[in-house]
Amino acid sequence: MMNDNVQDYESARLEHCPKCNSTAVRNNVYFCKGKRVKVYVQCDRCGEYIARYTLTGYTSNEPYESLLRKLRFTRLTSGKRTKRIVEEFSEGIEKEFRHVLQLIRTKEDERRMEEIIEEDYPESLE
Amino acid sequence: MYPLLLTKRNIRTLLVLAVALAAGFAVSSIGFPGLGEAGRITLGIFTVAAILWIVEPFPLYVTSFVIVILEVILLGRPDGPLAMDGRDYRIFLNPFFDSVVVLLLGGFVMAQAVKRYGLDERITRRILRRVGSRPRILLLAIMATSAFLSMWISNTATTALMIAVAIPIIRSFPPGEPFRKAIILGIPFACNIGGIGTPIGTPPNAIALGILGSLGRGITFIEWMFRGVPVVVVLIIACWLLLCRLFPPGIEKVPLELGKETRMDRQSKFILVVFASVVGLWLTSKWHGVPSLIVSLIPLVAFFGLRLLEDEDLRELGWGILFVVGGGMSLGVAMRESGLSAWIVNQIPFTGLGLLVILFIFAGAAAAMTTFISNSATANLLIPIVVGVSAVAPETSAVVVALASSSAMILPISTPPNAIAYGSGYIEKKDMMRAGTVVTVISVVFISLFIYLLF
Numbered sequence: 001m002m003n004d005n006v007q008d009y010e011s012a013r014l015e016h017c018p019k020c021n022s023t024a025v026r027n028n029v030y031f032c033k034g035k036r037v038k039v040y041v042q043c044d045r046c047g048e049y050i051a052r053y054t055l056t057g058y059t060s061n062e063p064y065e066s067l068l069r070k071l072r073f074t075r076l077t078s079g080k081r082t083k084r085i086v087e088e089f090s091e092g093i094e095k096e097f098r099h100v101l102q103l104i105r106t107k108e109d110e111r112r113m114e115e116i117i118e119e120d121y122p123e124s125l126e
Numbered sequence: 127m128y129p130l131l132l133t134k135r136n137i138r139t140l141l142v143l144a145v146a147l148a149a150g151f152a153v154s155s156i157g158f159p160g161l162g163e164a165g166r167i168t169l170g171i172f173t174v175a176a177i178l179w180i181v182e183p184f185p186l187y188v189t190s191f192v193i194v195i196l197e198v199i200l201l202g203r204p205d206g207p208l209a210m211d212g213r214d215y216r217i218f219l220n221p222f223f224d225s226v227v228v229l230l231l232g233g234f235v236m237a238q239a240v241k242r243y244g245l246d247e248r249i250t251r252r253i254l255r256r257v258g259s260r261p262r263i264l265l266l267a268i269m270a271t272s273a274f275l276s277m278w279i280s281n282t283a284t285t286a287l288m289i290a291v292a293i294p295i296i297r298s299f300p301p302g303e304p305f306r307k308a309i310i311l312g313i314p315f316a317c318n319i320g321g322i323g324t325p326i327g328t329p330p331n332a333i334a335l336g337i338l339g340s341l342g343r344g345i346t347f348i349e350w351m352f353r354g355v356p357v358v359v360v361l362i363i364a365c366w367l368l369l370c371r372l373f374p375p376g377i378e379k380v381p382l383e384l385g386k387e388t389r390m391d392r393q394s395k396f397i398l399v400v401f402a403s404v405v406g407l408w409l410t411s412k413w414h415g416v417p418s419l420i421v422s423l424i425p426l427v428a429f430f431g432l433r434l435l436e437d438e439d440l441r442e443l444g445w446g447i448l449f450v451v452g453g454g455m456s457l458g459v460a461m462r463e464s465g466l467s468a469w470i471v472n473q474i475p476f477t478g479l480g481l482l483v484i485l486f487i488f489a490g491a492a493a494a495m496t497t498f499i500s501n502s503a504t505a506n507l508l509i510p511i512v513v514g515v516s517a518v519a520p521e522t523s524a525v526v527v528a529l530a531s532s533s534a535m536i537l538p539i540s541t542p543p544n545a546i547a548y549g550s551g552y553i554e555k556k557d558m559m560r561a562g563t564v565v566t567v568i569s570v571v572f573i574s575l576f577i578y579l580l581f
Contacts, residue, residue: 087549
């Protein structure tokens with residue numbers, strides 16, 4: 001453990017443009033019926049392509065409605081587990097969002113985004 | 127790097143597992159008269175399964191694998207109490223790819239395609255556009271649509287869809303309007319009830335079919351629907367009347383904003399054609415002779431072969447539920463082979479009781495259990511026992527327990543649809559308990575009577 005709040009198995013990193021190093025980005029979201037939603041991240045300063053993310057989950061600022069969307073593609077057999085998922089969902093997002101902001105402020109991962117993903121999360125590579 | 131293993135939650139999980147194994151060992155050590163070694167060991171495994179499925183220290187499908195491990199190690203070894211040779215232990219593994227599991231898999235693939243292309247939402251909006259704005263009729267339409275969809279798509283998915291459609295409608299109601307409770311309660315209740323209608327509607331149906339099939343008493347898709355659909359129709363109407371009475375509408379018109387209908391694309395049309403063809407073949411299997419198992423593979427080949435579904439969809443198919451069903455059937459095999467089912471049945475004083483009373487007892491027990499634990503776990507624990515009761519045909523007892531396992535809807539934890547609706551914040555627990563208790567009692571009485579009188 002790093003400190004009381006930050007675990008040694010987690011990190012956070014702001015998206016940077018590989019060309020101009022800007023952190024101002026635009027999310028261009030691509031929708032195609034029957035396919036996964038894809039987000040093409042573009043530098044807001046120089047317009048360069050930065051990265052593409054493929055969506056497996058989406059949560060808006062109305063978490064219950066987002067959860068309903070998510071549950072449409074989930075099969076659950078246990079009422080107890082479902083109740084726990086519903087209760088933890090809204091609370092969990094807000095809490096994790098604050099936690100990520102704190103991580104960026106205090107312990108931002110120094111590696112480049114692709115290094116983090118290649119080294120620690122290779123299953124996310126496309 | 128991954129999260130630490132020894133979290134508080136995992137320590138609790140290991141403790142519950144240890145307690146369950148210790149309890150199973152203790153039970154199997156008791157010398158019950160008339161129960162052989164194999165039966166005692168199976169009773170121990172049954173105890174472990176019951177504790178794990180009730181307490182749920184981990185997902186239900188993990189318990190299925192614990193059961194199989196215990197069965198193969200304790201019962202399936204060559205020098206074990208069932209005197210199996212090196213390969214006979216496969217009887218405990220075969221249920222995981224039983225024809226009923228493949229039937230469910232085919233249903234899951236079709237449901238995934240329907241959801242992926244938004245056909246469920248399209249059907250729902252098309253129906254609601256045509257029902258007008260009278261609150262009571264709108265509620266009936268919402269409940270009927272929920273019940274119809276949940277015959278084919280998971281109850282969880284249908285509830286999530288219907289509540290998402292209903293929320294903008296009920297937001298337009300004036301503050302304090304009681305009818306919003308009727309709508310939010312009507313959706314999960316209708317989804318729970320709708321699952322009864324087809325073999326693929328909810329796991330307890332498949333568990334019943336699988337266990338009946340292993341006894342050589344299988345019933346076909348259409349034979350199940352002859353039992354299930356009338357129950358769905360009657361219970362939906364009863365539930366609708368109840369909700370209209372408990373939460374009468376204070377408004378005369380509901381403003382419906384459902385958007386314009388768009389044209390259906392080719393892929394969606396193709397999915398509907400395949401869906402209709404597969405259901406048609408399932409319903410007519412008695413006449414054309416192609417087993418339902420083989421028919422179930424058609425959507426897999428069609429949708430994945432033509433890339434209408436992707437690898438991610440395959441991962442989302444609800445494998446956990448298939449393993450829960452497989453685990454329950456595997457436990458049923460062990461209970462039958464070891465003589466435990468017959469022994470338990472002999473311990474229950476059914477002599478002198480009429481058939482209807484026995485059916486009430488079965489349905490009541492299933493409803494009571496499933497109020498607190500998962501309906502799949504209830505079916506897994508009860509059906510292997512009730513099919514052994516000689517006073518009742520296995521087809522009757524298994525169907526009654528399966529149907530009643532879907533009919534308890536008293537608490538938010540009773541079923542996943544209840545939990546989702548409760549999470550909306552539009553209803554209180556007491557609302558669900560008040561309406562749910564009445565629906566549960568009506569369901570138990572009607573299911574017992576209907577199956578007693580007609581089958």
